[in-house]
Amino acid sequence: MDISWIISRMRHFSPGVIAVNRSALLRWVCACLFVLVGIILALPLQVNDDAMDLLPGEAVRGDLEILMRLGLVDRVFLTLSVNPEHYPSSAAAQAALKGCTEKVGEALAAESSFSEVLYRFPNGYEWELFRQIEPHLASLLTSRDLSEFGQGLALPALENTLHNDFVLLNTPAGLAIKRQIRSDPLGLTPKILKKMAHLKSEYAMTVSDGYFVSKDGLHTLVMAQSVMRLTDSANAGQVFNCLRTIMGSALQPGMQWRVIGSLPHTLANAESIQHDLKILLPVATILLLILIWVVLRDWFALSILGVPFLAAPMAIAIMGMAYGRVSALALGFGIVLLGIAVDFAVHIYVALSREPGTDQEILRRLVRPVTLATLTTAGVFVVLFFSQVVSHRQMAALALSGVCLAVMFSWLLIPTLVKKKKIISPPRLITPSFTTRLSPVRKIIVLGLWLGLIVAGINAWPALQYNGDLRVLDAPNQNVIEDERYFRQTWQQQGEQVFVVAAGASLAEALDNNYVVYSELQRAGVEEFSSLAPLLPGPVAQQQNMTAWRQFWAEQGESFVHDFQQAAAKAGFSEIAFRPFFEKLDRPPVAMSPERLMAGPLKGFFSSMIRLPEQQGVYRDKHQTLVLTTVKSAAEIMPILLKLDADNPAITVLASQKWRSQVENLLRQDIATLSGAAAVLVFLVSLVAFRRMRAVIAVLAPVVSALAAMALFSLATSGELNMMHVLMGIMVIGLSVDYGVFVVCSISEKVSTTTFLAVSMCAASSLIGFGVLAFARHPALHSLGVTVLCGIGAAWPTALLVSPIIISSFSNKGAE
Numbered sequence: 001m002d003i004s005w006i007i008s009r010m011r012h013f014s015p016g017v018i019a020v021n022r023s024a025l026l027r028w029v030c031a032c033l034f035v036l037v038g039i040i041l042a043l044p045l046q047v048n049d050d051a052m053d054l055l056p057g058e059a060v061r062g063d064l065e066i067l068m069r070l071g072l073v074d075r076v077f078l079t080l081s082v083n084p085e086h087y088p089s090s091a092a093a094q095a096a097l098k099g100c101t102e103k104v105g106e107a108l109a110a111e112s113s114f115s116e117v118l119y120r121f122p123n124g125y126e127w128e129l130f131r132q133i134e135p136h137l138a139s140l141l142t143s144r145d146l147s148e149f150g151q152g153l154a155l156p157a158l159e160n161t162l163h164n165d166f167v168l169l170n171t172p173a174g175l176a177i178k179r180q181i182r183s184d185p186l187g188l189t190p191k192i193l194k195k196m197a198h199l200k201s202e203y204a205m206t207v208s209d210g211y212f213v214s215k216d217g218l219h220t221l222v223m224a225q226s227v228m229r230l231t232d233s234a235n236a237g238q239v240f241n242c243l244r245t246i247m248g249s250a251l252q253p254g255m256q257w258r259v260i261g262s263l264p265h266t267l268a269n270a271e272s273i274q275h276d277l278k279i280l281l282p283v284a285t286i287l288l289l290i291l292i293w294v295v296l297r298d299w300f301a302l303s304i305l306g307v308p309f310l311a312a313p314m315a316i317a318i319m320g321m322a323y324g325r326v327s328a329l330a331l332g333f334g335i336v337l338l339g340i341a342v343d344f345a346v347h348i349y350v351a352l353s354r355e356p357g358t359d360q361e362i363l364r365r366l367v368r369p370v371t372l373a374t375l376t377t378a379g380v381f382v383v384l385f386f387s388q389v390v391s392h393r394q395m396a397a398l399a400l401s402g403v404c405l406a407v408m409f410s411w412l413l414i415p416t417l418v419k420k421k422k423i424i425s426p427p428r429l430i431t432p433s434f435t436t437r438l439s440p441v442r443k444i445i446v447l448g449l450w451l452g453l454i455v456a457g458i459n460a461w462p463a464l465q466y467n468g469d470l471r472v473l474d475a476p477n478q479n480v481i482e483d484e485r486y487f488r489q490t491w492q493q494q495g496e497q498v499f500v501v502a503a504g505a506s507l508a509e510a511l512d513n514n515y516v517v518y519s520e521l522q523r524a525g526v527e528e529f530s531s532l533a534p535l536l537p538g539p540v541a542q543q544q545n546m547t548a549w550r551q552f553w554a555e556q557g558e559s560f561v562h563d564f565q566q567a568a569a570k571a572g573f574s575e576i577a578f579r580p581f582f583e584k585l586d587r588p589p590v591a592m593s594p595e596r597l598m599a600g601p602l603k604g605f606f607s608s609m610i611r612l613p614e615q616q617g618v619y620r621d622k623h624q625t626l627v628l629t630t631v632k633s634a635a636e637i638m639p640i641l642l643k644l645d646a647d648n649p650a651i652t653v654l655a656s657q658k659w660r661s662q663v664e665n666l667l668r669q670d671i672a673t674l675s676g677a678a679a680v681l682v683f684l685v686s687l688v689a690f691r692r693m694r695a696v697i698a699v700l701a702p703v704v705s706a707l708a709a710m711a712l713f714s715l716a717t718s719g720e721l722n723m724m725h726v727l728m729g730i731m732v733i734g735l736s737v738d739y740g741v742f743v744v745c746s747i748s749e750k751v752s753t754t755t756f757l758a759v760s761m762c763a764a765s766s767l768i769g770f771g772v773l774a775f776a777r778h779p780a781l782h783s784l785g786v787t788v789l790c791g792i793g794a795a796w797p798t799a800l801l802v803s804p805i806i807i808s809s810f811s812n813k814g815a816e
Contacts, residue, residue: 024416031310031413038313045320047328063654066501069616070626071116071608074230076239076261078222079487080104086254094208094217096252101211101220103250104257108224113242115615116225118604120210125601130180130189132600133535137188138549138589139542140535145191146552152186153560158567161186166571183580185568195534199605204492219490223608230262233270240267258483265476269778272475276776287768295761296350300417304349307413308341308406315402322397330391334398340377340734341406343762344370347742348410350758352418359415369745369755372689373738374407376699379681380734383674388666389723395730443805450705450802453794457708460715466664466671467720473780496633498641499654503624507594507612512538513650514627521631524640528632532609536597546589553585633657671726682737695748698806699740702795705802706736709794710787717786724783728770732791735766739799747807756800763796 067073080101087093105119122128133140141149152161165181180189205212205221212221228235240263247257292301319326319334347370351362381403384396438446476484487493500517504510511533518533537545553560561582568578598606607615611626631637633655645653682703686696710729714721739759746755766788773785 027412027416031409035310035313038315038317041317042313042320045316046325047331063652063659066503066626066652067499067654070499070501070611070628071225071615072499073262074226074228075608076224076226076230076243076259076263077487078104078224078243079258079260079490080220080222080251081256081258081490082218083254084218090217093254094213097218097220097255098209098211098213100251100255101222104246105222107246107250108222111242111246113227113239114224115227116604116607117222118224118608119220119222120212121207121604122601123210125210128601130193132597133192133592134180134184134189135584136590136592137184137192138546139591140192140537140545141188141549142545143548143552146548149186149188149191150552150556153556153563155563155567158186158563159570162564162567162571162573166573179580182578183584185578185581192535199530199532199535199602214490215492221491226263230266233266236263236266236270239263258486260480260484260487264480264483265474268477268480269475271477272778273781276773276778276781280772280776284769284772287772288765291761291764291768295757295764296353298353301349304414304417305342305345307409308339308345310409310413311341311402311405314405315398318401319394319398323394326394327391330394330398334395334402336731340399340731340738341403341410342765343735343738343758344373344407345410345414346762346765347755347758348414349418350754350761352415354754354757363411363415368689368749369742370407370411372685372745373741374404375685376682376737376741377403377734379685380678380730380737383677383681384730386677387674388670392730438805446801446805450701450798453708453712454704457704457711460708460711463719464711464714465720466667467660467722472720472722473724473783475778475780496656498631498633498637500629500631500641500644501652501654502627502629503650503652504627505624507610507625508539509650510538510610510625510627511536511594512540513648514538514629515541516648517629517644517651520640520644521629524637526631526637526640529629530609530631531629532606532627533629536592536594536606539591542591546591549589667721667723667726671721678733686741690744690748695744695807698744698747698803699737701802701806702736702739702799703733705794705798706732706791709790713786713790722783724780725787728784728787729791732788732795735762735792736795736799739763739795740803743799743803744807747804759799760796763792763799766792767796 080097082093082097082100084090084093087096101119105117108114108117108119152158162185165185169178169181203212203221205214207213208217213219214221226235226239228239230236230239240259243257243259251257289302293299315334316331319330348363348366351366352359355362378400381396381400384392384399387393387396502510502513502517504513514531515533515538518531521529521531533541564578565575569575598610609628611628613623613625616626631641638655638657641653641655642658644651679700682700683696686699687693690696690699707729710725710732714725739762742755742759746753770785770788771792773781774789776782776785
């Protein structure tokens with residue numbers, strides 16, 4: 001910072017007052033050192049871009065953390081399409097599409113941005129899978145399967161089955177399946193393969209030459225897992241550029257690609273915010289410059305009003321020391337909340353530059369209102385420490401420390417920079433004399449209108465809904481919407497999916513818990529779900545199956561062997577034709593190894609449903625293995641799943657309707673509790689300070705007006721409150737209570753003659769700075785702007801008109 005420039009602005013710089021200038025210089029040197037120390041302490045701060053910090057409650061955040069550990073948030077789904085008109089035949093188009101899919105898959109697998117890529121199964125995967133499963137039938141068939149199988153072991157049924165086997169062996173396909181029939185003549189393996197229907201994806205597709213192809217054969221599906229967090233716009237941009245490069249080199253004419261997932265949403269939101277800010281920030285800047293020139297007639301005021309933000313480095317350092325790793329949202333909005341301290345700087349600057357008297361006299365008069373306003377604002381932030389939302393607590397640490405430090409900086413530094421200005425009379429509307437000159441009838445009308453606003457607001461609040469769905473703050477562009485619609489139509493994705501996650505300290509434990517989920521779904525008759533359990537039961541279930549297998553064949557005894565040999569001879573088989581089958585029955589059952597199956601031909605598919613600790617990114621320190629089951633969402637199924645969730649701590653149900661309900665209840669509870677606590681705290685501070693109920697009501701009048709206006713506007717539009725309303729509502733309350741404190745002190749104690757001008761300056765700058773965001777396209781910015789516009793738009797006139805009337809009580813006791 002250029003100290004000489006600061007000194008040049010000091011209004012006293014003569015030998016007679018050299019001690020004062022030395023004092024001012026010392027203040028700035030200490031301030032600069034303080035800022036430097038804050039910067040150094042803030043450097044180790046770790047900032048994350050975690051949407052979970054927006055959510056209340058450990059349970060909700062824990063559920064979303066599991067979703068991220070599963071990799072679903074950072075997974076991209078690519079649809080490659082071909083136009084058959086560019087090829088001589090449909091077969092040629094499909095062949096070209098598969099060839100390009102191979103190139104894309106290989107390029108993605110070679111790219112460091114992706115850890116797992118699934119675009120096809122290897123050649124011969126069917127027979128390889130059969131060879132893996134066939135030795136482990138005893139561990140995969142349940143007692144129910146064996147009971148159904150036993151109904152086909154009567155002699156007539158055996159004769160029919162073996163006759164069909166003999167006929168099949170004498171067809172052109174017989175040579176290829178000879179070994180299979182010799183080792184499994186009764187079709188036990190197909191029973192397992194039939195149960196693999198529950199391995200199907202929620203997408204309608206066929207597997208052709210190993211590729212995942214749509215029913216019309218003109219689209220293929222590719223899934224890739226990003227190693228970077230796709231909720232970060234910089235990462236999303238890097239991954240998208242990588243995809244675009246690969247597609248540009250791999251796709252042929254007549255082909256196109258589309259991507260869905262969190263990636264396009266992140267990019268669309270970033271683009272929307274950048275577009276809004278590119279237009280609205282210059283508009284807000286121009287309007288603020290006009291406001292400052294018209295009201296203050298001093299461009300240097302811009303620099304002076306930046307003094308409170310010198311507190312930001314140390315406030316950020318304090319937040320970092322308290323929490324270590326903080327949310328980017330908390331950091332950004334904490335700085336915004338710190339902007340409340342600009343109001344204190346405005347009051348100090350306007351009073352010092354326009355009121356009569358020495359600096360010491362003016363500051364002495366300002367001590368009480370500045371102290372009270374600081375206490376009430378601090379009280380609002382203190383209650384945030386008890387919020388269930390992590391980012392609220394982090395914001396409170398930054399804003400509370402920042403506001404206190406900013407007031408200190410403003411108090412010490414602004415007097416060294418201010419020059420006395422020629423007093424310019426403000427409009428009558430923003431002077432104390434305006435309300436004192438109102439007739440009693442007009443005062444009653446003003447109070448009546450205000451009370452009407454309050455009553456309407458009170459009636460509106462219970463009707464508001466608390467929407468905890470983060471998607472209300474999403475801003476997908478038309479391309480994203482169209483690509484998602486195209487994906488649903490192509491792959492016939494119907495409705496939402498519920499994710500049921502089984503966790504365990506080991507893979508074996510997780511598979512056991514996953515089998516509990518499968519058994520419950522089977523018992524309840526649920527059909528539309530995808531699970532690994534039929535092909536990969538846990539060790540407990542496999543042991544039960546092997547016990548049932550031994551018991552089943554022991555019960556069959558020698559009668560089965562006799563009947564089988566008789567039926568085989570009648571069908572035309574030799575005595576040794578089925579020796580492999582009987583040797584298998586004589587061998588002890590062998591359990592299926594999860595690791596062996598996961599390394600087999602379907603390893604890409606298994607990897608998408610089983611997440612080992614080392615695959616879970618920043619959350620891998622949990623040392624848990626997760627196994628996923630997906631269930632088609634339906635109203636009649638949710639009670640079953642939620643009961644399963646409640647009864648088993650190792651099983652978690654992840655469903656949007658569950659999250660929304662939990663978040664809405666927690667937000668409602670949080671808002672009611674924190675608002676009540678803040679109201680009580682501000683009320684007590686005001687009561688202790690003013691000792692008159694009339695003064696307390698006058699202080700709180702702008703706050704009540706702001707809350708009522710926000711409630712009415714929300715009810716008139718969407719009828720919902722989202723998390724952005726809550727965040728900016730905190731700022732509006734903090735600003736509104738300051739207006740009340742300064743006005744009441746000005747009217748009742750005559751501490752300042754420029755309070756109304758300063759309050760108007762603060763309110764107008766807030767309306768301009770944030771109000772322009774009401775015209776933003778992005779829903780988050782729009783909600784932010786509308787909240788400030790409604791809240792401050794009601795608090796400002798209330799502070800200028802209603803609070804003076806309340807404090808004067810229709811008398812001239814407070815007139816100036």
